[in-house]
Amino acid sequence: MLLRSPSIPSNSWQQETMLNKAVRKRNGCWAKIFDNKRNSQNLPVFKPQTRFSRLTKSALAYYLRADIESQQEASQISLLTPGVHASLCHEMTFFEQIGREFHMRGKKAFTLVELLVVIAIIGVLIALLLPAVQQAREAARRMQCSNNLKQIGLALHNYFSTYREALPSAGIPGSGYPNDHSPHARLLPYMEQANLQNLIDWNINMGHPGSGSLPPELWPVAAYPIDTYLCPSMAGDPVTEFTMNDGNTIDVAGASYAMIHGNGLDGQSHAGREANGLCWVESKLRLRDVTDGTTNQIAFAETTVGAGAEATPPTTTVVEDVDLRVWRASGSASNALAWLTSGSGSVTGWNGGKSTIWLRGSSPNGLVLALPLPPNSKIPDFQSKSGKAGASRSYHPGGVNVLLLDGSCRFIPDTIDYNTWHGLLSRANGEVLGEF
Secondary structure (H helix, E strand, O other): OOOOOOOOOOHHHHHHHHHHHHHHHHHHHHOOOOOHHHHHHOOOOOOOOOOHHHOOOOHHHHOOOOOOOOOOHHHHHHOOOOHHHHHHHHHHHHHHHHHHHHHHHHOOOHHHHHHHHHHHHHHHHHHHHHHHHHHHHHHHHHHHHHHHHHHHHHHHHHHHOOOOOOOOOOEOOOOOOEEEEEEHHOOOHHHHHHHHHOOOOOOOOOOOOOOOOHHHHHHHOOOOOOOOOOOOOOOOOOOOEEEOOOOOOEEEEOOOOEEEEEEOOOOOEEOOOOOOOOOOOOOOEEHHHHOOOHOOEEEEEOOOOOEEEOOOOOOOOHHHHOOOOOOEEEOOOHHHHHHHHHOOOOOOEEEEEEOOOEEEEEOOOEEEEEEEOOOOOOOOEEEEEEEEEOOOOOOHHHHHHEEEOOOOEEEEEEEHHHHHHHHHHHHHHOOOEEEE
């Protein structure tokens, strides 16, 4: 039912006063439209807490003494002066809009359909953004890996300066087995790790890996992981367990970068023997011996730390079902090159000791490697006794980082030409290398 007013004042000043009070209502929803003087004339008064949502057009007309929807009151509206009449209509339209807005705001919650739509949109956005975020993070990790190799390159050139361009070796001959301190151990003072190297007693024989045990004096050093020797993209813990021949189980820390023993084409896979690369036991190479040029010679290449010498190996012999980054095949190292040449091969067992102790060079789990296989090859690495050969591997999509002998770092794709790859691993074969 519409509320109506009996009459409209004919005086223009009174009309304007009434309209101004309505404007006051518009500007502050808690204000009173009529003052006490008009209350004395028995006109209705808004409560201070009255909201616009309750202010219908009919009620507003009552308070303004004009019902513009009522044909019966048309004659009364005509009594308004033209300016006030126009202003009144404008104010009425404004209050109608406000009323509708407050009516819409009265909804208390989303419907189930709206909620499901919002969840679906959020899911789509996450699906689109997550791969991009992961790629950005991997790009940053690959850059950090490259920086690690550059730090090793700086240390290597400082070593050259100190020892008249001599390259670090994989140890010296020892009693029954080489005293195979790795080149990583020899570079420690040039990587701000002199305190760690001071813990190494170079006169203590490191023991035969097949019949002896690592001396207790070297246990703390062997268990210490060095951040610069670890790729930030690597999965798993670089520290693994190793049970020695005397029954003691110790922690050993691996590394993600191996020095090059050779390309394996010369049949050498034991770092205790001379090969066509840069490092072996009692190697006495100098920069002048690298006749292929330092820009065409890989000094260090990425490798991956195995699951651990004591980890339970896979029981399957299906290569495709095994993560070749943490498991290598048990068998003659020559199998790797034979498989590459013939295109087929087989596996009889697995072990997880690959690159798990940075302190040693020529031992089965050491960090001086022959790499006849292309980067991230689908053919497994092979190891038998101290002979080991395989591929440079990484957790970076599409390739591996390598350090050239001139100190520069390059990313080598998995698709590199075999001849180019083998040429980068040999120091004096005279190959003419293509793009890489």
